[in-house]
Amino acid sequence: MNQSNIRNFSIIAHIDHGKSTLADRIMEMTNTITERESKAQLLDDMQVEQNHGVTVKSRTVRNRYRDDNGQDYEFNFIDTPGHVDFNYEVAKSLAASDGVILLVDATQGIQAQTVANYRLAVEAGLKIMPVINKVDSPNAQIEMTTQQLLELDASFDAESILQISAKTGQGVHAVLEAIVNSLPAPNGDINKPLKALVFDSEYDSFKGVIASVRIIDGQVKADQELLLMANSAAFTNKEVGIFTPAKAATKQLAAGDVGYIVTGIKDPHLVRIGDTITNQNTPTDEPLPGYEPAQPMVYAGIYPQGDYNEMKDALNKLALNDSSLQLVPEVSDALGPGFRGGFLGIFHLQIIRERLKDEFGIEVLTTAPNVTYRVHLKNQPNVLTVDNPIQFPDFEQIEMVEEPMVKAIITTNDAELSAVMKLADQHKGIFVDMGNQGSLVELTYQMPLSEIAYDFFNKLKSVSHGYASLSTTLDGYKLADVVRVDVQINYARVDALTFVTHRTDAPEQTKQLVHKLKYTIPRRLYPMPAQAVVEGRVIARVDIPPLRKNAAVNGNQYSVSKKQALLRRQSINKRQAVKSDVELPQSVFNSILDLN
Ligand code: GDP
Ligand code: MG
Numbered sequence: 157m158n159q160s161n162i163r164n165f166s167i168i169a170h171i172d173h174g175k176s177t178l179a180d181r182i183m184e185m186t187n188t189i190t191e192r193e194s195k196a197q198l199l200d201d202m203q204v205e206q207n208h209g210v211t212v213k214s215r216t217v218r219n220r221y222r223d224d225n226g227q228d229y230e231f232n233f234i235d236t237p238g239h240v241d242f243n244y245e246v247a248k249s250l251a252a253s254d255g256v257i258l259l260v261d262a263t264q265g266i267q268a269q270t271v272a273n274y275r276l277a278v279e280a281g282l283k284i285m286p287v288i289n290k291v292d293s294p295n296a297q298i299e300m301t302t303q304q305l306l307e308l309d310a311s312f313d314a315e316s317i318l319q320i321s322a323k324t325g326q327g328v329h330a331v332l333e334a335i336v337n338s339l340p341a342p343n344g345d346i347n348k349p350l351k352a353l354v355f356d357s358e359y360d361s362f363k364g365v366i367a368s369v370r371i372i373d374g375q376v377k378a379d380q381e382l383l384l385m386a387n388s389a390a391f392t393n394k395e396v397g398i399f400t401p402a403k404a405a406t407k408q409l410a411a412g413d414v415g416y417i418v419t420g421i422k423d424p425h426l427v428r429i430g431d432t433i434t435n436q437n438t439p440t441d442e443p444l445p446g447y448e449p450a451q452p453m454v455y456a457g458i459y460p461q462g463d464y465n466e467m468k469d470a471l472n473k474l475a476l477n478d479s480s481l482q483l484v485p486e487v488s489d490a491l492g493p494g495f496r497g498g499f500l501g502i503f504h505l506q507i508i509r510e511r512l513k514d515e516f517g518i519e520v521l522t523t524a525p526n527v528t529y530r531v532h533l534k535n536q537p538n539v540l541t542v543d544n545p546i547q548f549p550d551f552e553q554i555e556m557v558e559e560p561m562v563k564a565i566i567t568t569n570d571a572e573l574s575a576v577m578k579l580a581d582q583h584k585g586i587f588v589d590m591g592n593q594g595s596l597v598e599l600t601y602q603m604p605l606s607e608i609a610y611d612f613f614n615k616l617k618s619v620s621h622g623y624a625s626l627s628t629t630l631d632g633y634k635l636a637d638v639v640r641v642d643v644q645i646n647y648a649r650v651d652a653l654t655f656v657t658h659r660t661d662a663p664e665q666t667k668q669l670v671h672k673l674k675y676t677i678p679r680r681l682y683p684m685p686a687q688a689v690v691e692g693r694v695i696a697r698v699d700i701p702p703l704r705k706n707a708a709v710n711g712n713q714y715s716v717s718k719k720q721a722l723l724r725r726q727s728i729n730k731r732q733a734v735k736s737d738v739e740l741p742q743s744v745f746n747s748i749l750d751l752n
Contacts, residue, residue, distance in 0.1 A: 157230045159412035160341045164370065166234045166249045168277060169259035170267035170625065174289040178259060178322035178331075179217070179233065183401075185328060186219035186231065216252075216356075216368060216414055217401040223336045231335060232399075232414035248429060250276055252355040252370035252414055255283040255339035257331070262288050262296035262319075266304040266593060268567040268625035274308060283340050286312050287331060292321035300595060307593070344411030350374035350382070351440040352409075352417070352433040357424070359476030363394060364420045365427040366403075372444065374435075375410040376417065381436040384419075385443040389426040390436055394418040424476045450480035451630070452498025454609045455543040456505060457486065457523035457652060459494035470516035471495060474508065481508060486544065490652040490740060491521065496544055499525070502610055521740065523652050524748035527606045530558040530633055545654040548640040551691045559636035560605040563588070566616065567596050568624035575619040583607040584658070602631060604658075610749060639690050641666060645677060645700070645738045646684040652740060655748055662688075666696035672747035678739045679703040 167175045219231040234249040250256065256277045260270055277284050286305045290296055298319060305312050318334060320327030344351075356368035376382070378395050395418040397405040409415045421427055432443035460467040475481045482498030499505040505525060512518045529548065531540040532555040542548050564585065568576045576599065580587075585601035592598065608628060616624050639662055643653035657665055666688035673686040677700050687697040 157228075159343065159346075161228060162230045162232070162342055162412045163255070163335050163339050164232045164234075164253050164342060164412070164414055165255045165257060165335065165339055166246075166253045166277075167257045167259055168246060168250075168273040169289075170261070170264070170269040170273075173259050173261035173264070173267075173270070174322040175259055178257070178287075178289065178320075178328070181322050181325055181328050182231070182233065182332065183217060183219060185325070185332065186221045216399045218398045218414070221332055221336070224333060227336075229336055231332075234414075246273055247276055247280075248355045250280040250282060251430070252353060252368075253280075253282060254342055255285060255335075257335075258284050258286045259289050259322075260286065260301055260305065262290050262298050262301045263293050265297060265301045266308060266567075266596070268565055268627040271308065271565070271567070271593065271598075272627035283338070284309070284312075285318075285334060285338060287318045287320055289320055289322050291319045292324050292326060304593065304595070342412035344371065344373045346373070346375055346411040348373035348411075349438045349440045350376050350433065350435045351444065352376065353444050354384075354427065354429060354431045354433060357427050357429060357476075357479065359424050359473070360418075363418045364422045365424050365476075367417050367419055367427055367433065368399075369409070369415060369417050369433060371409050371411050371413045371415075373411050373440065375408050376433075377408045378405075382417075382419075383434050383436045383439060384421075384427060384431050385434060385439070386428050386431040387426050389421065391419050391421050394420045429479050450500060452480075452482050453501050453605060453630075454499050454505065454525040454527060456497055456499065456525040457488060457491070457494055457521075457544070458483075458497045459488065459491040459521040459523070459652075461519045461521060464493055466516075467512075467518055467520060468495075470512055470518045471497075473516070474511060478508075480504070488523075488546070488652045490650045490738075491523075494521075497522075498543070521742055521745065523745050524655050525610065526656055527560050527604075527609060529636075529638065529656060532556045532558075542656075545640060545656050546651050548654075548656050551639065557636055557638050558633040559638060561602055561631045561634045562605050562608055562628045563631040564601045564603050564608055565627045566599045566601065566624055567593060567626075568599070568620050569596055572620040572623050573597055573599075576616065576624050579612075579615060579619050583612055604634075604636065605630070606658075642689040643669070643673075644685075644687050644689060645673070649689075650738065650740070653744070653748065662690055663695055666690070669747060670696045670698040672750070673744065674698050674700050676741065676743040676747050678741065684738070 167178055169175045216232060216234045221229045221231055223229060234253060258274055260266055288298060288301050291298055302314055302317055305317060306314060318327055318330050320331060322328065351373040352369040352371045354367045354369055358366050360366055376396055378393060380393055381390065382393055383390050395405050396409050396415060397403050398415040403416060417433065419427060434440045458471065471483055475483055480500050484496045486496045487493050499508065502525060505522065509520060509522060512520055526545055528541060528543045531542050531549055533540060533549060533553050534555045540549065566576060566580065580601050583603060584607050585603045588602055589600040590597060613626055616626055637659045638656050639659050640654060640656050641662060642649050670686050670688055677686065679700060679702060681703050683702045684700045685697055686700055687694045
């Protein structure tokens with residue numbers, strides 16, 4: 157199709173503002189899918205997405221639209237995730253788009269992720285089309301939302317802000333017309349050498365890596381000699397095609413098109429998101445700028461509940477379709493071989509656990525998550541980067557430690573302001589700025605990532621009765637007074653339970669922890685002390701009670717020989733206390749995660 161009849165756009169919004177619903181409605185109204193199919197929320201097809209009601213992975217769909225003048229258009233839209241953890245997916249989608257629909261829920265108005273995604277779109281130089289959604293709701297505040305949009309961007313014009321109900325379809329036809337009339341067409345050169353942006357990838361065990369691409373210049377057919385520029389990886393592509401949303405092979409993709417290229421490459425590391433694909437013989441002179449690889453925010457150990465090899469297989473397969481999941485093998489004394497996973501956030505970690513279960517039937521243990529520390533050792537010039545608490549050096553060797561910081565923007569309303577500020581304070585937030593975003597207050601804090609990465613978002617929702625929202629960006633490293641906490645059960649250190657925390661929080665946290673361990677560590681026939689050790693000193697301790705009364709005093713229940721055997725076993729157990737062999741169910745690790 158002629159480029160002037162193509163529109164490539166993304167829908168961006170705060171979570172739950174209606175992106176997926178609008179996407180469904182557009183597909184339905186362009187006859188891309190039937191109404192019945194849309195009931196099944198075609199885009200959010202992963203089990204986890206349906207469980208949580210959120211989009212986790214971006215998806216692309218091509219739609220055909222005949223406008224009111226009888227002209228045919230090709231719409232490629234990319235549905236994007238709205239959760240803070242998945243900003244990286246949003247950035248990838250934007251790189252392949254020429255414009256965005258900025259969707260705002262009229263019952264909530266502009267929220268933190270609305271602003272964060274708006275800024276991403278501005279940075280990407282995209283044309284932005286504001287749309288107010290959920291106008292059918294009795295709680296819709298259309299006037300207020302319009303006002304907020306005008307304050308967000310002075311170039312928006314009140315008259316042209318569309319008001320729709322993605323649910324009922326009201327006003328959606330006007331959106332389709334506005335996509336034609338106010339979003340730009342791509343303007344690549346079809347006669348130049350191929351220049352295609354890889355904005356996503358997935359792995360197929362038969363076809364190898366399938367790259368999602370936006371063709372910037374030139375054209376591509378099947379069976380051509382192509383080149384991935386970042387790794388100088390040459391390949392002959394097996395197929396090209398489009399997303400309908402299912403993959404459908406086509407003869408060719410040309411400048412302006414969005415689709416996929418079957419690379420046939422079996423090593424997924426060769427296909428980097430953000431890379432440029434070109435022709436081997438007539439390469440483009442300049443690759444696209446690409447973008448920064450996803451950076452993990454939190455790390456956690458992943459260990460099998462069953463067979464290690466099965467878990468390893470499943471994890472590797474999952475990582476192929478989730479380029480932001482990082483995996484490095486590691487071994488724990490307590491849990492045996494496993495992996496250190498790097499995640500975009502706690503929600504991402506939760507999603508990975510659930511996908512392993514849903515898609516592979518595999519249950520894993522995940523240890524308490526932690527952030528990366530930069531440890532400066534005494535009399536040593538180089539800095540140690542520690543993403544595993546077990547590798548956190550002994551305190552005698554440490555000169556100083558730096559921890560990662562984030563800039564946190566919290567949006568809330570007046571009524572909840574003081575509760576929100578108190579919470580930020582409790583989480584070591586350093587107040588930076590306060591401003592207004594329409595009727596909302598926008599607070600800016602600098603906070604340690606470790607304070608915000610785990611449960612902060614849920615607490616924020618709870619203290620603000622659901623009103624406050626959060627958006628974060630990494631903001632360098634800062635000196636921190638942190639300590640390593642070792643946990644000993646029956647006098648043996650359990651390495652998988654080691655964690656790092658701020659010194660001032662250690663006494664209260666360890667008190668809570670040993671108390672929880674009392675109820676989560678599976679009991680033995682004899683009592684076991686559980687203790688937390690910081691810098692060589694026990695700072696909290698509790699006795700995990702025995703399973704039942706001691707055999708020696710347990711009346712007539714056992715025959716004499718059984719009693720003797722039991723006593724023998726008990727005393728063996730008491731002696732071999734150097735290397736811990738306690739069982740560690742997931743609840744034990746959750747007791748560290750739940751500390752505050
Ligand atoms: P997303 O997170 O932005 O993809 O949001 P969803 O499309 O999943 O929608 C979130 C919730 O809002 C769902 O329960 C939808 O049914 C509801 N919703 C979406 N659009 C509308 C609308 O126009 N009116 C009303 N009343 N509800 C809507
Ligand atoms: Mg969605």
